[in-house]
Amino acid sequence: MSKRTEKTIVDIAEELQLSVSTVSRALNDHPNISARTKERVKKVAKKIGYRPNALAAGLRNNKSKTIGLIVPRISMFFPATISTIIQNKLQEFGYNLIICQSNDSYDQEVALANTLYSARVDGLVVSTTLYTTDFSHFDIFRNNNIPLVFFDRVPKDYNVKVIKGDDYRGGYVATTHLVEKGCKDIVHISGPLTCCLYSDRVAGYKAALQEHGLTSKKNRIFYQELTRENAWQTCEKIFGHQPYPDGIFASNDTTAITIVEYCRKMNLRVPEDVKIVGYSNDPRTEIVTPPISSIDQYPAMMGERVVAVLMELINGRQSAEPRYSQEIIPIQLIERQSSAGKSKTGKKKLTLS
Amino acid sequence: MSKRTEKTIVDIAEELQLSVSTVSRALNDHPNISARTKERVKKVAKKIGYRPNALAAGLRNNKSKTIGLIVPRISMFFPATISTIIQNKLQEFGYNLIICQSNDSYDQEVALANTLYSARVDGLVVSTTLYTTDFSHFDIFRNNNIPLVFFDRVPKDYNVKVIKGDDYRGGYVATTHLVEKGCKDIVHISGPLTCCLYSDRVAGYKAALQEHGLTSKKNRIFYQELTRENAWQTCEKIFGHQPYPDGIFASNDTTAITIVEYCRKMNLRVPEDVKIVGYSNDPRTEIVTPPISSIDQYPAMMGERVVAVLMELINGRQSAEPRYSQEIIPIQLIERQSSAGKSKTGKKKLTLS
DNA sequence: TAAATTAATGCAAACGTTTGCAATAATCCA
DNA sequence: TGGATTATTGCAAACGTTTGCATTAATTTA
Numbered sequence: 001m002s003k004r005t006e007k008t009i010v011d012i013a014e015e016l017q018l019s020v021s022t023v024s025r026a027l028n029d030h031p032n033i034s035a036r037t038k039e040r041v042k043k044v045a046k047k048i049g050y051r052p053n054a055l056a057a058g059l060r061n062n063k064s065k066t067i068g069l070i071v072p073r074i075s076m077f078f079p080a081t082i083s084t085i086i087q088n089k090l091q092e093f094g095y096n097l098i099i100c101q102s103n104d105s106y107d108q109e110v111a112l113a114n115t116l117y118s119a120r121v122d123g124l125v126v127s128t129t130l131y132t133t134d135f136s137h138f139d140i141f142r143n144n145n146i147p148l149v150f151f152d153r154v155p156k157d158y159n160v161k162v163i164k165g166d167d168y169r170g171g172y173v174a175t176t177h178l179v180e181k182g183c184k185d186i187v188h189i190s191g192p193l194t195c196c197l198y199s200d201r202v203a204g205y206k207a208a209l210q211e212h213g214l215t216s217k218k219n220r221i222f223y224q225e226l227t228r229e230n231a232w233q234t235c236e237k238i239f240g241h242q243p244y245p246d247g248i249f250a251s252n253d254t255t256a257i258t259i260v261e262y263c264r265k266m267n268l269r270v271p272e273d274v275k276i277v278g279y280s281n282d283p284r285t286e287i288v289t290p291p292i293s294s295i296d297q298y299p300a301m302m303g304e305r306v307v308a309v310l311m312e313l314i315n316g317r318q319s320a321e322p323r324y325s326q327e328i329i330p331i332q333l334i335e336r337q338s339s340a341g342k343s344k345t346g347k348k349k350l351t352l353s
Numbered sequence: 354m355s356k357r358t359e360k361t362i363v364d365i366a367e368e369l370q371l372s373v374s375t376v377s378r379a380l381n382d383h384p385n386i387s388a389r390t391k392e393r394v395k396k397v398a399k400k401i402g403y404r405p406n407a408l409a410a411g412l413r414n415n416k417s418k419t420i421g422l423i424v425p426r427i428s429m430f431f432p433a434t435i436s437t438i439i440q441n442k443l444q445e446f447g448y449n450l451i452i453c454q455s456n457d458s459y460d461q462e463v464a465l466a467n468t469l470y471s472a473r474v475d476g477l478v479v480s481t482t483l484y485t486t487d488f489s490h491f492d493i494f495r496n497n498n499i500p501l502v503f504f505d506r507v508p509k510d511y512n513v514k515v516i517k518g519d520d521y522r523g524g525y526v527a528t529t530h531l532v533e534k535g536c537k538d539i540v541h542i543s544g545p546l547t548c549c550l551y552s553d554r555v556a557g558y559k560a561a562l563q564e565h566g567l568t569s570k571k572n573r574i575f576y577q578e579l580t581r582e583n584a585w586q587t588c589e590k591i592f593g594h595q596p597y598p599d600g601i602f603a604s605n606d607t608t609a610i611t612i613v614e615y616c617r618k619m620n621l622r623v624p625e626d627v628k629i630v631g632y633s634n635d636p637r638t639e640i641v642t643p644p645i646s647s648i649d650q651y652p653a654m655m656g657e658r659v660v661a662v663l664m665e666l667i668n669g670r671q672s673a674e675p676r677y678s679q680e681i682i683p684i685q686l687i688e689r690q691s692s693a694g695k696s697k698t699g700k701k702k703l704t705l706s
Numbered sequence: 707t708a709a710a711t712t713a714a715t716g717c718a719a720a721c722g723t724t725t726g727c728a729a730t731a732a733t734c735c736a
Numbered sequence: 737t738g739g740a741t742t743a744t745t746g747c748a749a750a751c752g753t754t755t756g757c758a759t760t761a762a763t764t765t766a
Contacts, residue, residue: 006497006722008721008722008723009722009723010722018745018746019745019746019747020722020723020724020746021724021725021745021746021747021748022744022745022746024722024723024724024725025724025725025745028724032743032744032745033743033744033745034743034744034745037744037745049493051467051470051471051493052471052722052723053412053471053473053721053722053723054468054471054472054473054723055408055411055412055417055472055473055721055722055723056412056721056722056723056724056751057722057723057724058408058723058751059406059408059409059412059721059722059723059750059751059752059753060722060723060724060725060750060751061723061724061751062751064408066451066472073437074427074433074436074437074440074452075433075434075437080427080428080433081428083427084426084427084428084454087427087452087453087454088454088456091453091461096451096453096468096469096472097451097452097453098419098449098450098451098452099427099440099450099451099452100440100444100449100450101437101440101441103441108444114404115407115449116449117404118404118405118406118407119407119408119419119449120406120407120408140402140404144358144359257640261640283637284636284637284640287610287614287637287640287641288640288641288642289641289642359752361751361752361753362752362753363752371715371716372715372716372717373716373752373753373754374715374716374717374718374754374755375714375715375716377752377753377754377755378714378715378754378755381754385713385714385715386713386714386715387713387714387715390714390715405752405753406751406752406753407753408751408752408753409721409751409752409753409754410752410753410754411721411753412720412721412722412723412751412752412753413720413721413752413753413754413755414721414753414754415721707766708765708766709764709765709766710763710764710765710766711762711763711764711765712761712762712763712764713760713761713762713763714759714760714761714762715758715759715760715761716757716758716759716760717756717757717758717759718755718756718757718758719754719755719756720753720754720755721752721753721754722751723750723751724749724750724751725748725749725750726747726748726749727746727747727748728745728746728747728748729744729745729746729747730743730744730745730746731742731743731744731745732741732742732743732744733740733741733742733743734739734740734741734742735738735739735740735741736737736738736739736740
C-alpha cells in the first residue's frame with residue numbers, strides 16, 4: 001500500500017498558520033472570511049494540490065451530493081436517453097449520478113436500493129423491473145424523507161412521486177390510428193401486465209376498439225417480455241393460421257421492428273397487408289424499411305421533469321409537498337409508412353437491384 | 354430539516370451492552386468474534402433497521418468501493434454496451450459505478466475527473482473525448498496510484514493501462530474487403546485525427562490500398578465528427594460530381610447508415626453502384642435495408658477486460674505491475690449485403706408493393 | 707489448581723470535514 | 737479616548753466507522 005499523501009485542509013492551515021475552520025470557510029466562500037485570507041488560502045490550496053474529500057464532507061453534512069438511478073437497462077433506447085438527460089441536468093446542479101441496472105431482476109433491484117442507501121445518496125430515481133409489485137425495498141427512502149422519484153415504469157399503489165407517460169392515451173391513439181387507416185382486426189402485443197404501463201396501454205387499446213365498434217378478443221392480445229426472440233415466435237403464432245390480422249400494435253419498437261422483418265421474410269406487405277405501430281419512437285424505427293409509425297414519449301421532457309421534481313424535493317419545503325403526486329407526460333403519434341393508407345405512400349415502389 | 358434518525362452501530366452497541374468495536378467486527382464477520390455475538394448483533398441490526406454508512410466507512414478506510422467511469426456518451430451503442438458490461442461485472446465484485454458523460458467536451462471531462470477524484474473513487478475508467486490531447490487532468494490519479502484504465506478512445510503518449518480495439522487492423526480489413534469485392538475507388542470517412550483510434554484506422558485503410566496497388570488520395574478521405582448531419586453533407590460533396598466512388602468505408606455505423614439512406618434517396622444502388630462498410634457492428638446495421646457490413650469490436654470482451662485489469666490493479670501488488678500496458682482486443686468483419694459481390698445476394702429482388 | 711495459552715471483547719484514536727459558539731481584532735461613533 | 741459595534745478568526749465537538757493494542761474471559765495443560 002503505497003503511502004497516499006493526500007493533502008488536507010490541515011496542511012493548508014499549517015502552511016498559513018491559520019485554523020482549519022478558517023481554511024474550511026475560506027474554501028467555501030463563507031462571508032465572514034476576509035477577501036485577503038480567502039485568496040491566500042485558495043492559492044496555497046492550488047499550490048499543494050489540495051483536493052477536497054467528498055466522503056468526509058458528506059459524512060459531516062449528512063449529504064453526498066450524489067443521486068442514485070436504478071433502471072432496467074441502460075442499453076435500451078428509452079431509459080438510455082432519459083439517463084443521459086438526467087445525468088447532464090444533474091451535473092448542472094452539482095450532483096453526481098450513480099447509474100445502476102437491475103437487468104430486470106427483482107433481486108438485483110432490491111440489492112441496489114440497499115447499496116444506494118448505504119452510499120447515502122441524496123435522492124433516488126427509479127424505473128422498476130417488469131416484475132416489481134412489492135415496493136417495500138424503497139421504504140427506507142420514504143421513511144427517512146430521502147427524495148424518491150419514479151418514472152416510466154412506476155409503482156401501483158405506492159405513495160411516491162411519479163412521472164409517467166400517458167400510456168392509456170398512447171394505446172388509444174395508436175389503435176385509433178390503425179382503425180382510421182382501415183384496420184378491422186388489430187392484434188396487440190403487450191408486455192407483462194405486472195407492469196402498469198402495459199396494462200394502461202392495453203386499456204387504451206380496448207377502449208379505442210370499442211369506441212369504433214370493434215370487439216377486442218382475448219386471443220388477439222399477447223403478453224410477453226418484449227424481446228426480439230419472443231416477437232418472432234409470436235409472429236409465427238399469429239401468422240401460423242388464417243385469418244391474418246390487418247393491423248398490429250406493438251408495445252415496443254423492438255417488437256415492431258421484428259414484425260416488419262418477419263413480414264418481409266414471409267412476403268407480407270407492410271402496410272398493404274398489415275399495418276404496424278410501435279412504441280417509444282426509437283430512432284431505429286426511422287431507418288428500417290418501411291419506416292415504422294410509433295408513439296413518441298418525449299424522453300427529454302420526462303428526464304427534465306424528473307430532475308426538476310427531484311430538486312424541488314431536495315431543496316424544498318418537504319413538509320408542504322405531498323409525498324405523492326403523479327405527473328403525466330404527453331405522447332405523440334409519429335406517422336410513418338408502416339401504417340400508411342393506400343392513397344398515400346402505399347403505392348410507392350421501393351426496389352433494390 | 355426533518356430529523357433523520359439514522360441508526361448506527363452505536364445504537365446496536367447500546368442495546369446489547371457491547372462496545373462499538375465488537376459490533377463493527379461482528380457485522381464484518383471478524384474471526385475474533387464469537388458466533389453467538391455475531392448472531393445477536395446481526396439480529397438487532399435487522400430489528401432496528403440499521404444501514405451501514407458507506408461514507409463513514411469510506412472515510413475511515415480511505416476507500417469508497419466505488420469506481421468512476423467517464424465516457425463521451427452513454428447513448429451511443431458502443432460505449433453503452435461496454436458501460437453495461439462494466440457495471441454488471443463490477444457489481445459482482447461489490448463495487449458501485451458512477452457513470453459520467455463528457456458529452457465530448459474537454460472541459461467537462463476535466464471537471465468530471467476532478468469531481469470523481471473528490472468522491473475518492475477507488476478506480477477510474479475512461480474513454481476520452483474526441484479532442485482530448487492533454488491528459489494532465491488524470492495526473493492526480495496516476496500520482497496517487499489510483500487504478501486508471503483507458504479503453505477504446507485511449508491516450509497517445511500517456512503512460513497508463515490501455516485496452517483498445519485493433520483499429521489498424523479494422524481499417525485494413527474493411528478496406529481489403531472492399532477491394533476484394535471489386536472496388537477501385539474507395540472513399541474513407543474518418544473521425545478527427547486527434548483521436549488515435551481514427552488515425553489508426555486511416556493507416557490501415559492506406560496500407561490496404563497500397564498493398565493492392567491502389568493509391569490513397571487526399572481528397573478521398575474526409576475528417577469530421579461522425580454525426581448524421583455531417584454524414585449527409587459529406588455524401589452531398591462526394592456525389593456532387595463525378596467520378597463517384599464504388600466503395601465507402603465509414604468509421605462508424607451512424608455514418609454508414611446515413612450513406613445508405615442517401616443512396617436510396619438518390620437512386621444509387623447499394624451494393625451494385627457503391628459498396629459500404631461501417632464500424633462497430635451497431636445492431637442498427639442489421640435492420641437497415643440493405644443490411645450493412647461492419648467491423649465488430651467485441652464490446653463485451655473489452656468491457657470484461659477493463660474490469661479484469663481494474664481489479665488486478667486494485668487488489669494487486671501495484672509495485673510489480675507496470676503502470677503502462679496496452680492490450681488489444683481483436684476485431685472481426687461482419688459481412689452483410691451492403692458490400693456483397695454481384696454473384697451472391699446482389700441480384701436479389703426486394704420489393705415493396 | 708495454578709500457570710500458560712487462546713478466545714473474545716473493549717478503549718481510544720483516527721479518517722477530513724463543517725459549524726455553533728467563543729474569542730479576538732478592527733472599526734466606528736460620540 | 738473609550739465604549740460599542742462589527743469583522744475576523746479559533747476551539748472543539750461531531751459525523752459513523754475501523755483497527756492496533758490492551759484487557760479480560762475462557763480454555764487448556766502440566
